[in-house]
Every structure is written in C-alpha cells, then in structure tokens.
Amino acid sequence: MDCTSRFLLKNKVALISGAGRGMGRAIALTFADAGANVAVSSRTMPELEEVAAEVKDRGRVGLPIVADAGKVDDLKKLVATVISEFGRIDILVNNAGVNFPTYSLMDVEEEVWDSLMNVNLKGPFILCQLAGRSMREQGQGCIINISSLAGLVPWSKIYSVTKAGLTMLTEIMAKDWGQYGIRVNAIAPGLVKTKFAEPLWKEPAWAKIMEKNRALTGRIGAPEDAASAALFLASEASSYVTGITMVLDGGERIGPPVALGDM
Amino acid sequence: MDLRLNDKVALVTGAASQIGYGKGIALLLAKEGCDIVAADIDVAGAQKTVDEIKATGRRALAVKVDVTDRSQVDAMVRTVLDAFGKIDILVNNAGATCKNKLFMEMTRADWDIDINVNLYGQMNVAQAVLPHMTARHYGRIINTSGGMGFPTISTYGAAKAGVVAFTQSLAKEVAPMGVVVNAVAPGLALTGLVDGAPPEFLEMIRQSTSLKRFCTPEDLAPAVAFLASDVCSYMIGQVISLAGS
Numbered sequence: 001m002d003c004t005s006r007f008l009l010k011n012k013v014a015l016i017s018g019a020g021r022g023m024g025r026a027i028a029l030t031f032a033d034a035g036a037n038v039a040v041s042s043r044t045m046p047e048l049e050e051v052a053a054e055v056k057d058r059g060r061v062g063l064p065i066v067a068d069a070g071k072v073d074d075l076k077k078l079v080a081t082v083i084s085e086f087g088r089i090d091i092l093v094n095n096a097g098v099n100f101p102t103y104s105l106m107d108v109e110e111e112v113w114d115s116l117m118n119v120n121l122k123g124p125f126i127l128c129q130l131a132g133r134s135m136r137e138q139g140q141g142c143i144i145n146i147s148s149l150a151g152l153v154p155w156s157k158i159y160s161v162t163k164a165g166l167t168m169l170t171e172i173m174a175k176d177w178g179q180y181g182i183r184v185n186a187i188a189p190g191l192v193k194t195k196f197a198e199p200l201w202k203e204p205a206w207a208k209i210m211e212k213n214r215a216l217t218g219r220i221g222a223p224e225d226a227a228s229a230a231l232f233l234a235s236e237a238s239s240y241v242t243g244i245t246m247v248l249d250g251g252e253r254i255g256p257p258v259a260l261g262d263m
Numbered sequence: 264m265d266l267r268l269n270d271k272v273a274l275v276t277g278a279a280s281q282i283g284y285g286k287g288i289a290l291l292l293a294k295e296g297c298d299i300v301a302a303d304i305d306v307a308g309a310q311k312t313v314d315e316i317k318a319t320g321r322r323a324l325a326v327k328v329d330v331t332d333r334s335q336v337d338a339m340v341r342t343v344l345d346a347f348g349k350i351d352i353l354v355n356n357a358g359a360t361c362k363n364k365l366f367m368e369m370t371r372a373d374w375d376i377d378i379n380v381n382l383y384g385q386m387n388v389a390q391a392v393l394p395h396m397t398a399r400h401y402g403r404i405i406n407t408s409g410g411m412g413f414p415t416i417s418t419y420g421a422a423k424a425g426v427v428a429f430t431q432s433l434a435k436e437v438a439p440m441g442v443v444v445n446a447v448a449p450g451l452a453l454t455g456l457v458d459g460a461p462p463e464f465l466e467m468i469r470q471s472t473s474l475k476r477f478c479t480p481e482d483l484a485p486a487v488a489f490l491a492s493d494v495c496s497y498m499i500g501q502v503i504s505l506a507g508s
Contacts, residue, residue: 003295006485007264034264178473216438221497228494231264240482240505242473251438251499254431
C-alpha cells in the first residue's frame with residue numbers, strides 16, 4: 001500500500017468546467033501533474049487554449065472545448081465530444097459558476113434567478129447525468145462539485161441558494177449512485193483570490209472579514225487549496241469518501257467571527 | 264502531489280491492533296517518509312507495528328501509554344522528543360468502547376471508558392504535544408470522531424461529538440501558532456472495536472452505506488495523510504467523514 005500512488009490519476013480522463021482560469025485551471029493542472037488527461041471547458045477559447053497548452057507541457061492530453069455551462073445543448077455536445085475523443089469520462093469537476101453584483105432580493109428580476117440556477121445548479125446536474133451514464137457503464141467514476149461557503153452560510157442571496165442546492169445534490173447523488181461505483185463529493189471554499197471573487201476581496205467590508213481570517217492562517221484562500229482537495233477527492237486516496245462537502249475556509253465559518261485577539 | 268511528509272515525525276496512538284486503523288495509518292505515513300511512534304496500552308502489539316515499519320527502513324519506536332493517564336502521556340511525549348527531537352504530526356487514533364449497551368443498562372464505569380478514552384484521551388495527548396508544536400510554530404493534529412446517533416452507542420457517540428467540538432475550538436486557538444487541527448470520522452470497519460457485535464447489526468450498517476461495504480484501514484489512512492500534509496493548510500477545524508454514505 002503506497003501512499004503517493006493513491007493520489008495519482010494515471011491515464012484517467014477528467015472533464016472540468018469553468019477551467020479557463022482560477023480554481024478550474026488550478027484543478028486542471030494539478031490533475032495533469034497527477035497523470036490525467038484533461039478536457040477543459042468554459043465560454044472563452046483563448047483562456048482554454050492556454051490551459052490546454054499547460055496540460056500538454058506536463059506530458060498529458062489537454063482538450064479545450066467551448067461550452068456555456070447554463071445551456072443544456074452545449075453540455076450535451078461537450079460530453080459527447082469528450083467521450084468521442086477519449087472513450088470515457090472518469091472524473092467530472094463542476095466548477096463553472098456565476099454570480100451577480102449586489103442587488104435587492106425584493107426587487108431583483110426573475111431572469112437573475114434563472115441565470116444563477118441554470119449555471120450553478122441545473123448545469124451541474126445535467127453534466128452529472130451525462131457523465132454519470134458513462135461512469136455507470138464503466139462501473140466507476142468520480143464527481144466533484146465546487147460549491148461554496150456561501151452555500152452553508154446565508155451570505156450571498158440567490159448564489160447561496162444555488163450552492164446550498166449543489167451541496168444537497170451532492171449528497172443525493174452519492175447515495176443514489178454509490179451502487180454504480182460512482183463517488184460524488186463537493187468542495188466549499190471560502191473567499192479565494194481569483195478573478196471571480198475579485199469584487200469581494202477588493203471591497204472594504206469583506207477586507208475586514210478577511211483580516212480576521214488572515215489572523216488565523218496568515219493568508220486567504222488560494223486556488224491551489226481547492227486543487228489539492230480536488231485531487232484527494234478524485235483519486236483512490238478518498239476511496240471510502242462520498243457525499244461529503246470539504247470546507248476550505250481557513251476556519252472562517254467555525255463559531256462566531258471572534259479572533260483570539262478579541263478575547 | 265507531494266504531500267511533503269518526508270522526514271516528519273508522526274505520533275500515532277492506538278497503533279497496536281494488527282487489524283486496526285492505527286496500524287494502517289502508521290504504515291502509510293511511514294511509506295510516505297515519516298518516522299513513526301506507535302503508542303498503545305498494548306506495547307507488545309505496538310512493537311509488532313514498529314517491527315513491520317523498521318523492516319521498510321524507516322525509524323520507529325513503540326511506547327506504552329494509557330491515554331487516560333496524563334502522567335503517562337507526558338512521559339510518552341518526553342520519550343518521543345528524546346528519541347526523535349520533534350513531533351510534527353499527532354494522530355489521536357486510540358479509542359475504546361464499553362461494547363454496545365443500551366443507556367439504561369449502562370453503569371458509570373461504562374460511561375468512564377467511553378468518555379475517558381475517546382474524549383479525554385485525545386485531549387490529554389493534544390495538550391501534551393502542543394507546547395512543543397506551538398514553540399516550533401508547526402504541527403498537525405488529526406483527531407478521530409466517528410459513529411454517533413444510533414442505539415447502544417450513547418456515551419461513545421457523546422465522546423465522538425465532543426471530539427468534533429473540541430477540534431473546532433482548538434483549531435481556532437492554535438492556527439495562528441502554526442498548528443492545523445482537523446478530524447476524521449471513519450465509518451464502521453471490522454476492527455477490534457466491533458468484536459462481539461451482532462451480525463444483524465453489522466449487516467444493517469453495511470446496507471446503509473452508499474458503497475455497500477465497510478470502511479478499512481486502507482480507506483482511512485490516505486485521508487489522515489492528506490490532513491497531516493503541508494498541502495492541507497487552509498482546512499481548519501473540519502471533519503472528513505468516511506461514512507461511505
């Protein structure tokens with residue numbers, strides 16, 4: 001029983017959405033380092049081509065595919081392309097997500113709800129089904145949903161609702177699909193220094209919270225934190241782990257926001 | 264992924280049972296380059312674990328300890344520091360049970376086994392290693408939570424729930440001092456802890472898991488290795504549940 005080999009993804013095929021930058025890119029590269037061939041998807045081909053090139057630099061196959069994570073037809077074509085190229089999908093990472101700048105919950109339009117639900121919850125569900133059918137035939141597979149701390153605490157209005165839904169979907173699928181040898185888990189990062197979260201970590205009110213958080217660990221979250229947790233969940237290292245949400249928040253959520261210095 | 268465990272010193276309590284989680288964890292950490300201290304009330308068993316590790320070329324030491332006895336725990340820590348000079352990782356794995364009794368049939372002696380070993384035991388060892396870890400501004404502590412919420416494990420479950428709360432608060436206290444504290448909650452495995460459990464009970468548990476099988480030391484050990492590693496520095500006060508369900 002060798003430890004390092006439990007964390008390898010030798011010749012596994014991984015599909016990652018929202019992989020052009022930030023956490024998705026970090027996960028793609030970490031998986032490639034571990035031996036996986038990686039299909040990367042988002043709406044932005046130039047970014048995907050860069051990530052695919054970085055995957056190839058690591059000696060693996062990198063396949064960039066444009067798809068809108070909120071459009072079912074795009075997702076069907078995405079999965080069909082991956083299976084046509086690689087013959088299988090071993091790992092699916094639902095990382096694509098969207099949020100909107102501040103709005104009033106009382107007055108926000110229906111379209112905002114639909115948009116958030118389509119990308120953050122329905123899209124992942126559809127991808128899970130499409131990839132899941134392939135995994136069921138293979139008798140094994142691994143799904144990782146990128147949720148958020150905002151899905152566990154009521155911070156971000158409709159975004160929180162979608163992420164809470166994704167966390168529950170993870171548990172339901174784990175229970176339902178364990179019989180097919182499919183493990184389903186989620187990662188809930190806190191604030192991570194990515195372009196997606198930039199409106200937050202540049203905003204004074206958030207900066208104050210992050211200072212308290214930084215007092216705990218000396219830093220805020222980095223894409224590499226999610227990437228190493230994703231590798232744990234994607235590999236045989238987590239052979240008996242299914243239905244969980246790994247919280248990577250530097251301790252932010254535990255108890256009230258009190259630091260030792262306050263006491 | 265480089266877990267950067269090479270040349271770390273790991274203290275694993277409850278590492279005597281040859282079919283238990285502790286030995287599995289100790290073996291895997293040794294394969295990843297750790298020197299190992301196998302601590303247990305059964306020192307002969309701990310020595311067997313140590314002999315197997317030494318055969319692979321790593322350094323290892325067996326120490327006799329009753330984790331409910333603080334003076335023994337303190338002596339153990341002194342022994343480890345004398346032998347290896349440091350403790351990087353503590354795996355609080357030692358556990359015991361008064362063996363499946365309904366609460367109304369339990370005695371105070373039964374409660375004491377469950378609470379003293381499973382809760383106080385982990386707290387004793389954590390508190391004993393922390394001055395060293397905080398002085399070095401480096402440490403990893405992995406506590407063991409686990410089963411709770413079904414009949415016949417009321418005080419065992421109380422201890423395991425206590426470990427979760429203890430993990431959360433301790434994590435926040437010592438993170439600024441470079442010590443990362445988390446826990447694992449392994450599912451039911453066919454280890455010494457379930458000796459004598461009725462077969463129907465075991466089958467009910469097995470059926471209730473999503474993966475339709477019991478947990479094994481080979482399942483748990485890599486999760487502990489992940490929490491013990493340097494790549495896990497932003498996960499604080501969390502519980503990785505290996506319930507397979």
